[in-house]
Amino acid sequence: xxxxxxxxxxxxxxxxxxxxxxxxxxxxxxxxxxxxxxxxxxxxxxxxxxxxxxxxxxxxxxxxxxxxxxxxxxxxxxxxxxxxxxxxxxxxxxxxxxxxxxxxxxxxxxxxxxxxxxxxxxxxxxxxxxxxxxxxxxxxxxxxxxxxxxxxxxxxxxxxxxxxxxxxxxxxxxxxxxxxxxxxxxxxxxxxxxxxxxxxxxxxxxxxxxxxxxxxxxxxxxxxxxxxxxxxxxxxxxxxxxxxxxxxxxxxxxxxxxxxxxxxxxxxxxxxxxxxxxxxxxxxxxxxx
Amino acid sequence: xxxxxxxxxxxxxxxxxxxxxxxxxxxxxxxxxxxxxxxxxxxxxxxxxxxxxxxxxxxxxxxxxxxxxxxxxxxxxxxxxxxxxxxxxxxxxxxxxxxxxxxxxxxxxxxxxxxxxxxxxxxxxxxxxxxxxxxxxxxxxxxxxxxxxxxxxxxxxxxxxxxxxxxxxxxxxxxxxxxxxxxxxxxxxxxxxxxxxxxxxxxxxxxxxxxxxxxxxxxxxxxxxxxxxxxxxxxxxxxxxxxxxxxxxxxxxxxxxxxxxxxxxxxxxxxxxxxxxxxxxxxxxxxxxxxxxxxxxxxxxxxxxxxxxxxxxxxxxxxxxxxxxxxxxxxxxxxxxxxxxxxxxxxxxxxxxxxxxxxxxxx
Numbered sequence: 018x019x020x021x022x023x024x025x026x027x028x029x030x031x032x033x034x035x036x037x038x039x040x041x042x043x044x045x046x047x048x049x050x051x052x053x054x055x056x057x058x059x060x061x062x063x064x065x066x067x068x069x070x071x072x073x074x075x076x077x078x079x080x081x082x083x084x085x086x087x088x089x090x091x092x093x094x095x096x097x098x099x100x101x102x103x104x105x106x107x108x109x110x111x112x113x114x115x116x117x118x119x120x121x122x123x124x125x126x127x128x129x130x131x132x133x134x135x136x137x138x139x140x141x142x143x144x145x146x147x148x149x150x151x152x153x154x155x156x157x158x159x160x161x162x163x164x165x166x167x168x169x170x171x172x173x174x175x176x177x178x179x180x181x182x183x184x185x186x187x188x189x190x191x192x193x194x195x196x197x198x199x200x201x202x203x204x205x206x207x208x209x210x211x212x213x214x215x216x217x218x219x220x221x222x223x224x225x226x227x228x229x230x231x232x233x234x235x236x237x238x239x240x241x242x243x244x245x246x247x248x249x250x251x252x253x254x255x256x257x258x259x260x261x262x263x264x265x266x267x268x269x270x271x272x273x274x275x276x277x278x279x280x281x282x283x284x285x286x287x288x289x290x291x292x293x294x295x296x297x298x299x300x301x302x303x304x305x306x
Numbered sequence: 307x308x309x310x311x312x313x314x315x316x317x318x319x320x321x322x323x324x325x326x327x328x329x330x331x332x333x334x335x336x337x338x339x340x341x342x343x344x345x346x347x348x349x350x351x352x353x354x355x356x357x358x359x360x361x362x363x364x365x366x367x368x369x370x371x372x373x374x375x376x377x378x379x380x381x382x383x384x385x386x387x388x389x390x391x392x393x394x395x396x397x398x399x400x401x402x403x404x405x406x407x408x409x410x411x412x413x414x415x416x417x418x419x420x421x422x423x424x425x426x427x428x429x430x431x432x433x434x435x436x437x438x439x440x441x442x443x444x445x446x447x448x449x450x451x452x453x454x455x456x457x458x459x460x461x462x463x464x465x466x467x468x469x470x471x472x473x474x475x476x477x478x479x480x481x482x483x484x485x486x487x488x489x490x491x492x493x494x495x496x497x498x499x500x501x502x503x504x505x506x507x508x509x510x511x512x513x514x515x516x517x518x519x520x521x522x523x524x525x526x527x528x529x530x531x532x533x534x535x536x537x538x539x540x541x542x543x544x545x546x547x548x549x550x551x552x553x554x555x556x557x558x559x560x561x562x563x564x565x566x567x568x569x570x571x572x573x574x575x576x577x578x579x580x581x582x583x584x585x586x587x588x589x590x591x592x593x594x595x596x597x598x599x600x601x602x603x604x605x606x607x608x609x610x611x612x613x614x615x616x617x618x619x620x621x622x623x624x625x626x627x628x629x630x631x632x633x634x635x636x637x638x639x640x641x642x643x644x645x646x647x648x649x650x651x652x653x654x655x656x657x658x659x660x661x662x663x664x665x666x667x668x669x
Contacts, residue, residue, distance in 0.1 A: 197388050201451075204355060208378075220393060
């Protein structure tokens, strides 16, 4: 007997269940961290791990306020500043990178140089080595130029870090566009500036959103360079988080989990806002016009 | 307004895409650039538009040299192969877009859009976006967008290549009638000879960046100047038979020895007597100028029917003379059996003779 053919576009119960299980496995660590953020220190360290407990907001309070053991006064921590730093640095740097990357990508796509592919390859090679390899020269450059510890320094570094990725991704979006539309706009009296801003950019907005979010996630979580190149005032959350480890009482898992949970919110929010664009962005060009 | 091309050349590195072409298009004339893919016809069009700059030579619009000028300064309208409609705006906005540079009032723009949409029957779809249109509608919007202004000339790049056969016939007529009302020089690029033959006042046949012949559709078909044009124009293709001249008379009656050994005595152009016996030539004859006969004839070849393709009102037969395939088109009523031995008569005065340098003999 012939095998029953499933109607296209409909998943059966089996596949749905399988996907749910896989999804759950992926999400579980995140789920556990969020759960821990609401636990007291005793609950967090309980063996066997507790799934049901009385939730507390103490951890979130102590992210921003520290109670002195000797005087009993509470004192604001610098965590608010670090959250601001993370948001400010990541958004600005990735924003710059997408802008520069888009301009460069348009040039690479529409006005190829002699040896265009070689240039593109060289740009890509900067992403081929593990960043830790260049940490010493970069550190020295920052020390000598005085950029170490400043906002400019770390933003410049993150911008430079995201440009190769932006150029490659955005170029592929430009390559997918029908150049006739640009020619038509030229025939209809558009200046080159208008061709670019009025016709090219609107067509790849979804792609730009995707590029921005990918860059943002990478930058948001970056630890190594942030550790070495930020100062007390420009420290980002990942570095600040690492600094809560250790001390006389050991790792405060509740506090750590609370910072992580708060740290997830902005990126989650951005991704959620742009999810439709993202889906269109990553599938861009897979359906021929 | 006229378009003139003077020794126009385009090189990409070592490749010469367009090679010193000269061409004039008069006011109100429709000229088709016809040729196989990669022959330089679209490059030529883009140089007239100003989307590509010439490596050498000049483009003149209305007698004025426009070489270094941007497209918008040239005031040329062009419609593209893939229509190039602006994807994010409606049909009405697409139509109005070319007017934005002209600083017209809102009412005037609305008037022009209304006029064009009436001419091309776009009234019902003005508020749709391009992605909601059928191919034929897209084509009409593209044409509408190019005629909404009053440009110096019109350029069409493969205007019908994306349409299906029925729509193509419909649009061919529509474009032709629109163009007749415009009385501006128009250049149409196409690789489809039927399109060129039906729409053009004159056709320029191109090959490898050069123009092989410029003439009226009738003359291109009846009097091709060389072997390439003869073989390129006409469906089914012209039969081209290599032969050697045996003898020729003053009145143009000549005897040939066809490759494969058969002899053929036919009436050709009088200039055949300029050639000496033994000259290598190519005989060209259209499939509709061959006649199938069951008796042996002097002005024909003995052949075997290889394959029969009914085409409706006519039948296309492939005949084989032992060396070449000959295509013959006959009335559908003529009985043909595959494998049958027949004689193929060359109707007098219809055979063209091409000399060894591929040029036709014509007095």
